[in-house]
Amino acid sequence: MHRSDYENAQALVEVWAQTCQKHADILALHDPHSSPPSKYTYRELRQAIEQFAAGLQALGLKPGDKIAQFSDNSPRWLIADQGIMAAGAANAVRSSQADRHELLYIYNDSDSVALIVQDWATLQKLRPEIDDLTVAFVVLLSEETPEDSGFEKLLNFSQLLALGKETALSPVPLTKSDLATLLYTSGTTGQPKGVMLTHGNLLHQVVGAQTVIQPTPGDRVLSILPSWHSYERSVEYFLFANGCTQIYTSIRFFKEDLKIFQPHFMVGVPRLWQSIYEGVQKNFREKSAGQQKLIHFFLNLSEKYVKARRIATDCELLQPNPSGGDRTKAKIKAMLLGPLHGLGDRLVYKKVRAATGGCVKYFVSGGGSLARHIDLFYEILNVPVIVGYGLTETAPIATVRSLTRNLRGSAGLPLPQTEIRIVDPETRQTLPERQQGLVLIRGPQVMQGYYKKPEATAKAIDPEGWFDSGDLGMLTHGGHLVLTGRLKDTIVLTNGENVEPQPVEDVCVQSPYIDQIMLVGQDQKALGALIVPNFEALAQWVEAQQLNLKVPILEEGDEGPITDRHDLDDPKIHALFSQELRERVRSRPGYSRNDQIAVFRLLLEPFSADNGMLTQTLKMRRPVITERYHAIIDGMFE
16 A cells, blocks of 8 residues: 555554455464464454444444443454444544453543443452443453343353444544544553544554555554553554554563564564574574584674774764764774675574565664664664654654664654754753753644643643653664653762763673662762673573582572572672673763673562563663662662
């Protein structure tokens, strides 16, 4: 489908109808891990969406109504999502795994009239409170048929489709200003806010992304992020608008599914790309000493080749606008190193690429800054990675890199019709190029506002339409956005110096012995760190050093979590981490003495979404982690 096919559309459902007609026989959705596995062609999917929408209308759903949808990744999630919009309503979405109090709050706050849930267990989780609320009907996205549900109208998925099959769908005229969905922010302080995204917000993403990515109908997409999340959701809408095939996976299956399904695209967050990187590094460490030496020889050589190539094409963030002479020298250097890099590709990198399926056109990274060493690693492997930036409030993509202008370390250029300003956080005066400040965003993707919260909306969006992102960044050569941290994450030391934690954390996790790290030190003399070690790599180091120490590690058959620290606090292990932190931090571009980590503690429990220390898109919940370990943090600085 060409841009002209949908750039004049008024609602997302118009795009969907055209796509299903044009690509009717292409496989749209495949869930290989459901029981039984589930598949829908575009023709079958359109039919299911229309029947779902008609069924909702038959149950009494009216245009402009809101309906809560608490469910997780599956073809049925999309059918419900698009069925709600086709019926002229809007959904308030969240994972069925979310805290029950949060789900109940969203149902109430969104003024939802009905409820769509993953299964009977999800509905039961909301009881008894949900029984006292006004719920016109309930739809289970499962095939369960509870005899005594307590609700006058409760249908399972097949029953709703059967009802819709008997009922003619009443088309609802929609415009770009009509509400499409409510996405609730995580609410680390206070209650979550409902972000109002319109059909116009979402359509801008579908049209704008076409300027960066041009998929071919039938291209395979591996989906792992939560479908209800704005990032995954908007990219899915775009890929569906172009007739792609989406295959559902999970953390448990995705490395295997990369090889089996050989995707052309995959959308992920930095933590996901880091996990692939760590898996490759683990594989390298298991090679013989001679093989490791050869691998590191090629990696070091290829790093020089890649950086020379960047300078030659003016795509080196740390050396902007090189002179003609510097570009010529870099071009010659790249030409000389090219054959050896090619040899490394044949002997090493090609085998690593095979683990990604070998068909990747793009990996799309968002939901946070991609550490530069990870960016460099995939560039050396010749696995294309582009990075986007945005927030739920911007539907979410505001800027994105492209392969034709892939400035590593940046978040790319603004999407069409999108403006970016960097301002002083206090005075709101526009700052010059390469000067850090607050990132403001204006464009068609900026939300309509926070639902029923006019004061919060006015605080976030000024009268001229500029949205306050809360992110710190700068514009570099060519207008590319470079993110440097979060305004609220900034650590202020007692000497008055501000430290942005993420760039320092990014270089620290380059250590093979550090799996996760979070800097602390607000109102302290120096920085501290909470570190989750890579216990497997640490155990290998202990063995190589022939130390009589026992490292905490899950043995085969153990279920975890790790509870015994063993010799983790031994001075020799402490010295290893001190050295790693010191060397990594000092090697960081733009290093300052304030970046030095004076104290640290090693933790046994990883940060994860299950324990609430990571978001669903695997970003650290800093306030949660700080509260969880406040006693340890206080002890560090005594």
